[in-house]
Structure formats: structure tokens, C-alpha cells
Amino acid sequence: MRRQPFRAAEGGHLIDRSEPLRFDFDGHRQEGYRGDSLASGLLAAGVRIVARSFKYHRPRGVWGFGSEEPGAMVATGVREEVRPNLKATEIELADGLMAFGQNAWPSVAWDLGAAVGMAGNVLPAGFYYKTFMWPPRWWLALYEPVLRRMAGFGPAPSAPDGAFYAKRRMHADVLVAGGGPAGVAAALAAARAGAKVVLADENVRFGGGLLRAPGEIGESDGLAWIDAAIGELEAMANVRLLRRATVTGYYDHNLLLVAERAGGDAAPGTPETRLWFVRAREAVIAAGAHERPLLFAGNDRPGVMSASAAGGYAHAYGVLAGQRAVIAGNNDSIYAVARLLRGAGVSIAAVADARAESGARDLPCRPGRTVERALGSRRVRGALLRRTDGRAGDRSERIACDLVAVAGGWSPAVHLHTQARGSLSYDEERGLVLPDRPGGANRSAGAAAGRFDLDGCLAEGWAAGVAAAAASGHERPAGEPPRSPDRVAGDAPVFWRIGAGKQFVDLQYDVTAADVELAAREGYRSVEHVKRYTALGMGTDQGKTSGMAGLVLLSEAIGRPVARTGTTTFRPPYTPVPMAAMAAGLIGEGRDALRRTAADDWHEARGAVFTAAGLWRRPSYYPREGMDEEEAISAEVREVRAGVGIVDVGTLGKVDVQGRDAAAFLDLVYANRISTLKAGRGRYGLMLREDGRVFDDGVVMRLGENHFYLTTTTAQHHAAMQHMEFLLQTVWPELEVYATDVSEHWFAAALAGPGSRALLGEVAPGLDVSDEAFPMMAVRAATVAGLSALVFRMSYSGELSYEIAAPADHGLALWTRLLTAGREHGLTPYGTEAMGVMRIEKGHVTHAEADGRTTPDDLGLGRMVNAGRRSIGRRSLDLPALCRKGRQQLVGLAVIDPEARIPPGCQVAERDDMRPAAPLGHVTSFCYSPTLGRAIALALVENGRSRIGQTVYVASPVTGLAMAAEIVPPVFYDAEGTRLRG
Amino acid sequence: MLLIPCPFCGDRDETEFAYGGDAGTERPADPGAATDEAWTDYLCFHDNPKGPHREFWFHRDGCRRWLTVERDTHTHELGAVRLSRP
Numbered sequence A: 001m002r003r004q005p006f007r008a009a010e011g012g013h014l015i016d017r018s019e020p021l022r023f024d025f026d027g028h029r030q031e032g033y034r035g036d037s038l039a040s041g042l043l044a045a046g047v048r049i050v051a052r053s054f055k056y057h058r059p060r061g062v063w064g065f066g067s068e069e070p071g072a073m074v075a076t077g078v079r080e081e082v083r084p085n086l087k088a089t090e091i092e093l094a095d096g097l098m099a100f101g102q103n104a105w106p107s108v109a110w111d112l113g114a115a116v117g118m119a120g121n122v123l124p125a126g127f128y129y130k131t132f133m134w135p136p137r138w139w140l141a142l143y144e145p146v147l148r149r150m151a152g153f154g155p156a157p158s159a160p161d162g163a164f165y166a167k168r169r170m171h172a173d174v175l176v177a178g179g180g181p182a183g184v185a186a187a188l189a190a191a192r193a194g195a196k197v198v199l200a201d202e203n204v205r206f207g208g209g210l211l212r213a214p215g216e217i218g219e220s221d222g223l224a225w226i227d228a229a230i231g232e233l234e235a236m237a238n239v240r241l242l243r244r245a246t247v248t249g250y251y252d253h254n255l256l257l258v259a260e261r262a263g264g265d266a267a268p269g270t271p272e273t274r275l276w277f278v279r280a281r282e283a284v285i286a287a288g289a290h291e292r293p294l295l296f297a298g299n300d301r302p303g304v305m306s307a308s309a310a311g312g313y314a315h316a317y318g319v320l321a322g323q324r325a326v327i328a329g330n331n332d333s334i335y336a337v338a339r340l341l342r343g344a345g346v347s348i349a350a351v352a353d354a355r356a357e358s359g360a361r362d363l364p365c366r367p368g369r370t371v372e373r374a375l376g377s378r379r380v381r382g383a384l385l386r387r388t389d390g391r392a393g394d395r396s397e398r399i400a401c402d403l404v405a406v407a408g409g410w411s412p413a414v415h416l417h418t419q420a421r422g423s424l425s426y427d428e429e430r431g432l433v434l435p436d437r438p439g440g441a442n443r444s445a446g447a448a449a450g451r452f453d454l455d456g457c458l459a460e461g462w463a464a465g466v467a468a469a470a471a472s473g474h475e476r477p478a479g480e481p482p483r484s485p486d487r488v489a490g491d492a493p494v495f496w497r498i499g500a501g502k503q504f505v506d507l508q509y510d511v512t513a514a515d516v517e518l519a520a521r522e523g524y525r526s527v528e529h530v531k532r533y534t535a536l537g538m539g540t541d542q543g544k545t546s547g548m549a550g551l552v553l554l555s556e557a558i559g560r561p562v563a564r565t566g567t568t569t570f571r572p573p574y575t576p577v578p579m580a581a582m583a584a585g586l587i588g589e590g591r592d593a594l595r596r597t598a599a600d601d602w603h604e605a606r607g608a609v610f611t612a613a614g615l616w617r618r619p620s621y622y623p624r625e626g627m628d629e630e631e632a633i634s635a636e637v638r639e640v641r642a643g644v645g646i647v648d649v650g651t652l653g654k655v656d657v658q659g660r661d662a663a664a665f666l667d668l669v670y671a672n673r674i675s676t677l678k679a680g681r682g683r684y685g686l687m688l689r690e691d692g693r694v695f696d697d698g699v700v701m702r703l704g705e706n707h708f709y710l711t712t713t714t715a716q717h718h719a720a721m722q723h724m725e726f727l728l729q730t731v732w733p734e735l736e737v738y739a740t741d742v743s744e745h746w747f748a749a750a751l752a753g754p755g756s757r758a759l760l761g762e763v764a765p766g767l768d769v770s771d772e773a774f775p776m777m778a779v780r781a782a783t784v785a786g787l788s789a790l791v792f793r794m795s796y797s798g799e800l801s802y803e804i805a806a807p808a809d810h811g812l813a814l815w816t817r818l819l820t821a822g823r824e825h826g827l828t829p830y831g832t833e834a835m836g837v838m839r840i841e842k843g844h845v846t847h848a849e850a851d852g853r854t855t856p857d858d859l860g861l862g863r864m865v866n867a868g869r870r871s872i873g874r875r876s877l878d879l880p881a882l883c884r885k886g887r888q889q890l891v892g893l894a895v896i897d898p899e900a901r902i903p904p905g906c907q908v909a910e911r912d913d914m915r916p917a918a919p920l921g922h923v924t925s926f927c928y929s930p931t932l933g934r935a936i937a938l939a940l941v942e943n944g945r946s947r948i949g950q951t952v953y954v955a956s957p958v959t960g961l962a963m964a965a966e967i968v969p970p971v972f973y974d975a976e977g978t979r980l981r982g
Numbered sequence B: 001m002l003l004i005p006c007p008f009c010g011d012r013d014e015t016e017f018a019y020g021g022d023a024g025t026e027r028p029a030d031p032g033a034a035t036d037e038a039w040t041d042y043l044c045f046h047d048n049p050k051g052p053h054r055e056f057w058f059h060r061d062g063c064r065r066w067l068t069v070e071r072d073t074h075t076h077e078l079g080a081v082r083l084s085r086p
């Protein structure tokens, strides 16, 4: 047999016959040409069953031509990298393409699930809601596994997607959605007017309806005119053309989303999909229209297809969708399709026109008749024709055929118009849902606005382009709109169905006319509810072909005019957008900017293990030969507590606050008083949210009368900065204060440990480091290691400690000079893990404790709070809920077994039996304390301070682990603070 | 996605901004004098109208000014946009 038995000897403007391609479908080798879609390749090869339907597993063939395709769902690629839920009509054939029909096991031709279809009425409308409700335990055991096998869509890939995806942003004066005659005319008018134009079309070639059927523009071939116009646009600097690019979403303030299938075989090295975010001053919606089906028994059989698609396969690909065709419809397009098919070599068995008066002498016409039933089981073998006027005694005519091409009229693609909140109207006479009042800066033109004649599309497109250019500030373009002799309106009376039997409305989700009527009988009135109940239009085609039929059926069933039934809401996306494209830039490496402190190069050279702190990376610990992680961290802790260590604290937020009212402002921002600080001194500061919960903490240093330098935590820095700017700009605009983020300007390192004073004295010879001259919480400007620096004596570790800040450009020099000078002092670099261990030993809180629910008193910081009630959050602390008894309070937990280690996510329980009970509280921070030789934790425990001395259980219900611990005060180490004084 | 006309920076995408909530309530000048009820009202109870709404937006990735914006919560149509601090 010939490789492509259904390929005509000539013709096909999209294919290149000099380049044959091999592809594989359901394990069978096939052949097509460069330019083919998978659908045209399969039709050329004679493959008629392409997929199985969602619910009944009925065979599905190719119905449509492009993104409206409801039935031919396939997956491409092999197991790990499979791409499911694709439309065969939208896949460009590539050499070596592997594709599989969907919803079928073991294959589309022999599918076990089809037994469900034979069982018939066991799965009526709403079957999910009725059948699978009770008993609930059956769901997991029975329903779900069965449904997953039977009713799922394609398989999910098991490996990460190797392709790459991209996002781009663009501004335009005019975005034209759709590159058919109307869209191209609009783009031409707007571009000639000087507007910055983007023209996007979902096909590989511009032309819209002219891809499917020939037409005449300006006394030449329509496609030739389109090509010339595209050539002119391509040469203009103010125009960007996007092929294979679907405008899928219309969002607020004229932001439009365009999904461009950029990559693949045709353009190696480009992203698979490129998502364009286009902010357009004006939009022209020239998205075309979708051909409607006719309803008759067996209208879902492979071989029944859209008439314009059947014509399109002949015209664009030189592919015959059948050898002998019955063409049925309710409008004049059937005659053109019949002649097109006949010209390509299809024998025309009958042309059935539902209208009594029409006819054509050169074709085997059956006026006043339509298809009552498609014959054949796995594919069409014939059709029964019957009178449409229902005259009694009429016998059906049986005609053998392998193609039934149906033309039910056109539904304008009003999706983008309604996404922009435009209103719709229903033209009863023409049976069309049409765009009415636009909801954004847009206008619909051509078939999308209900104009189906070529001349009208060109005129409307041109006018829309002129208007859009004018609205975005451009003069009227020179020239006149192109004209076409094609002025046939192509209107169709509303005609939907005849006969009985299983008539499919939604081919993808297997929704029949009977399902819609059943929903109406069961009391559904809203079209939105019927959609959800029957799943009509909920497939990947979003009901492009089925929506109108469903609407008319429901209106008839409930006896209400179509105009009052209304349509379902059209939501983005217009066509499916790969999740990977939406995730582009939001996952993986490069998602966020990586912030490195000035000393980062040193940490890396030293082999530090890094941890993420917001966008920063910080050394978590420095691995040591022969030690595991816990041992290395414990060694860092011991060496700090016994000698001297250094830690990079460059990631802390730093804010410079100046101005006449700076002190007054800080009194309002912090819960404790700042204005009483003397210049040259600092203080721990506690920031609350207005609702009284602890928000952030840090150190405030007074450098001068009206000059402060304060730190925030690494995590909350941006929020704290925004908070202060909010207060200054909206609550107290009268205050003269300037708060400047200087986090990037300063690097900082802390020296900690009993040996820190001696080391500092050595590197800062001009600085008197004695306890009397440089007391706790004092700040000094000094030259440290030859560099100008601010030195602040404070402690986070519980040891004698100095924080040294230098301009960021000097940060690495400061760090390395301190390390060099510290060699003789046994200076140990330590990371965030050791820092965390020491702060837990000292009971300092972080955001694990200040978790957005805790008050200062909960954390044992109540005495810091200012008595006055003006500062942010202070008033809330007096609300009954925040000072009631029984709140959780910060305590320490000392685990009794020295060998035990606390897993993450532990609760604090009164018993160790793991029986469900409300916990007393939860562990907020935990570590192994090398200083105490056991695991310790901080925890928030109900009435915790009154429970000190009690034994409780640190319990991890998910691992079944529980260990006894004693509740102790949260400061485990040097509670008197004698070590701070050195 | 909104396009917000910042008085300093011009038309900018919503992603550059942080939302700051209702601009229709004022912080009591003397919180200490407020009853628990009045304070809770200020803290927790805000109108959530369908229609015109006056709200704060912070041009976080731009000029770092807090703006008071009139926005229709139903249509997203923007009215006056001005600096919160004149």
C-alpha cells in the first residue's frame, strides 16, 4: 500500500513535498511532509481513529483544523518526557515525532474502556456527583483508581521538562489578535498610520480562513495578497509579527497574554514556548469564528468532521479526509466545500442543504435534507439523510460514504472580548452571539464580530485598525481598504438537530444532547450550573465548537429564549498554555537574584556550606576534616565560647535615620523608648505591628543628636523598611525624618568570645577597648585593621562581642585582615548554625518565636515595653485578648536523655502516648547544645512560665517519637550575663 | 494586571507596587484615649465595597512613595492617584 494513500497528487499550500518526514503514531511508522500538522499527516496516512473520548472511550477522529479541535487528543514523546493533552491539529509534524492517541489502553484501535460505552446509560450527566458519593471509604479504594485509569487524560511525564521556556514583556500601541484577512487589514492600517503594532496569529502562516479555502482579494489570490501585506509589515520597524502565537488572555488595563510556540524542530535553540505580556493601548480582536457541529446520532464517529476543516485539509495540505463524502449543512458554505473537495479528488455522494430553497446544478444536491444518523461503528461507513421539515411518511435515504462533512454555521470567537468584560448580545435572526459593548480599549472585527464575507472582513478590519491607531494618537493612514468580490454573508438559520439517538454536543467530554436535557429536567436553569453538572465545554477545547449547541439545547429544554439564557463566562486562557511556560523564570536556578556579602568569595574559597536567608546566601558552617555536620558546628561553638570567633553579619538590614524628629519618630516605631539614648550608645529595639504582635527587632545606635543607625533582621528588612516609610508618608507626614536603606552600603562582622577584646585592641590600636572606656552597648568610630569602621559592643552569642561595620567596598579587606590578625589568637570563623546554637543557649528570639502571633510578654520581653500608649502596637497590648491568662509563653526545654536529638516539627505534650490531645505548645527552635551536652529547645507553651520545673514530652506525632524534657527558663547559659563583660 | 500612573514615575506595572490596604481609616491621634471597641474598629474593621475604593499602594520597586489610589474594586478602573504625603 502507498505510504500516504489519502494524499492528493497535487496541491497543499502549507506542505513541501520535497521534504518527506517520518513519524510514529501508536507504534506504527507513518510518513508525511514538512509543513503537515499531525492531524493532516494522520489523515493522509489513512489513520482515522486518533483518540478515545473521556467518558465512554468512544473512538475519536479529527474534527477540526486548529485550536478548536475537540476530539483528536494526543500525547507526544516517550514515557519520561511525554507531553499529554495536545491537539493533533496543532502539532507540527517533525522528523521522528512520536505520538500516541489519548485515553486508550492498550491502543486507540482496541480499547478496553470502550466497554463502558456499551454499558450505555450507566454514566449520565452529573455521574460524578451521583455515583461516587458514598460510602466515602470506597473513594480511595475503588472509585479513584478506576477513574484514574478510565477517565483521565494523558499520562503525566515523570522526568523534569528538558526544554526551556521564556517570558517577554512588550508595549504596543495596537495589538491585533488574529492574522486572517480582518486582522491583517487592521495591522496594515494601524502600521501605515505609524502605530507600534503587534500582530499575533496562532497558525504557522498568516491568512486565517484563507488557509482553509481560496478567496480573492484585490483581483488576485487571497493568500497572495496576505503574503504581500505581511511582507510590507515585516519590513516596517514599528511592527512585530508573531506566528504560532495565540492571544490567550485579556487582562486588566489592556494587558494581553500571547503564547508563542516558538521552539521545536523549526527553530532549534529557541524556547519551547515564549509567553508575551503585551501592554497595548488598543487591541483589535480579529480572532475569527468556529464552525458549529450538527446534532445527529453518531455525529462523533471518526469521519464526521467540520466541513471547513475537510475543505481545509484538501486546500492547505492536499489531503483527502475521505474518498466519498456527504456534505451537510445549513448555509451556502457547503457548496464551496463540495467543489473544493471534488477538485481535490473526493467523490461527492450528496450535498444535503437543510434549507429547502437552495441548490446547485453541478452537485448531487439534496435540498431540505440533513443527516439523521451516521452509520458505522468505529468509523463512518454511510449516512442516513432525512427531510428537515418533518413531513410524515418520508423515508430516510441511505448513502454509503466515509466522510460526513458538517457545516452548522459559525460562532464568532468572542472569548477575548468577554475576557475584557465586554458585553454580548444575541442576534436571534442570525443565531449569533455577538460582541456588544467593549470592556476595554478594544474593538472586534471580521468573523469575530459576525462578518463572514471576505469583503466585509477586510473593510471592518481596516476600519478597526484606523480607529485603534487614532485612539493611540496616530493620524489616519493613507490608502483605502482592500476589497474582495466575495460578499456572500454566509448567515445560517439556527438549526441543530434531527432524529434521536446518541447525539454528541461535546466530543471531548462526551456530553450528549440528552445529558443537557436531563440537567434541565433535574432543575438546572443557569447555563453555568449546567456546564458544571454535565462538564459541557470544560475540556481543553473550552467548548469552542460545542458551546452554542449546548446553549440552544438548554434554552429549548427550559423554554426560554437564548438571549435570556446567556452564555457561560469565558475565562483565560483561550487555548491551553503549558504550565512550564507559566512557571518560566519562577522556578529553578536564576529565579531570584543571589545576594552575596562582601566576604562571600572568602567563604566560598574556605568551602563553607551555604544556607539561604531570603535572597542572601550565608555560610551555614565550615566543614572540618573527619567531622560530621553536628561535630563541626559544635566545634565552632566551643571555640567561640573558649576563645574567639568571627561571623559574617553583612546580611543584617541597616537603616540610616536622620532629621529633626528622628528620635521622636523612633519612639513611635519601637515599643521601647529610644529618645533617651545618649549619642555614642545603642539599645536593643523591639518593633511591633499595630495589632501588638512582635514584628522585628534589632539594635538602634545613636550617632548624633539627630542621627541614628539601626539594624533589622535579615528576613524582615524589606517589610520593616516599607513599614517605616508608610508611617512617615501616611501617618506622621509632619515629622521631619529621612529613613534611608543603607544595607548595601555596609558590611559587618562580629568578633565574639572571651578573646575578642584582645584581638580588637590589636587591630584597632587607636581605640581604648577597656571595659570602662568602651562599655557594653557603646558605639565608636575607629580605624580597624587600617579601615574606617563603626564598632559596636553588643552580644548575640552571650560572649564578650564586638560588631564591626565597614563600607561594603572595604568589607572583604576587613574580613581577611581580621582573619590574618586573628591567626595568633586562634580566631575561628563560624556560620549561622553555630550562631543559632549560641542564641538558643542564650534564649534570644528570632522569627521562629516572633511568629506573628506572639506579644512581647509572650516572649518574656514585656518589661521592655514603654508605658506610654502612642507607639505602634502599644495600644493593642492592653486589649483583653492579648493580656488574658493562658497564652503561650516562651520557655526552654532541656531534653533529659543526652543522646536524644529533637526532630523538626515537634509539639509539647503532657503525655508521651501520642494519643490525640490538644498540645501544650510547640517547639520553635532546637539544637544540640555542645555547651550543655544535650539537646535543648525553645518552645511556646501554654502558661509556660508557671510550668518551670515540670517534665513534659517533646513529641513528634508524624515520626512517633517522644522524649522527656524539663521546662526551664529560656536562658540556658550564663543567665547572669557575667561573660558579656569579659 | 493593573497599570498604575505613579505621579513620579509614570505608568508602571502593578508588579512594581505593594498593596497597602484601605486608605479610608485614620489612626486615632491618641491611641491611649481610644476605647477597646474604637481601637478594635480601627484595627480590624474595614469597608470592603464593590465599587469605588480609596487605598494605599507603595511604589516599592520605583520611587518608594506611598500613593493614595482611587480604584473601582469591580472594574479595576483607576481614578485619582496622588502622593499620600503631599
Ligand SMILES: [Zn+2]
Residues within 6 Å of the ligand: B006, B007, B008, B009, B010, B059, B062, B063, B064, B065
Ligand atoms: Zn514611582
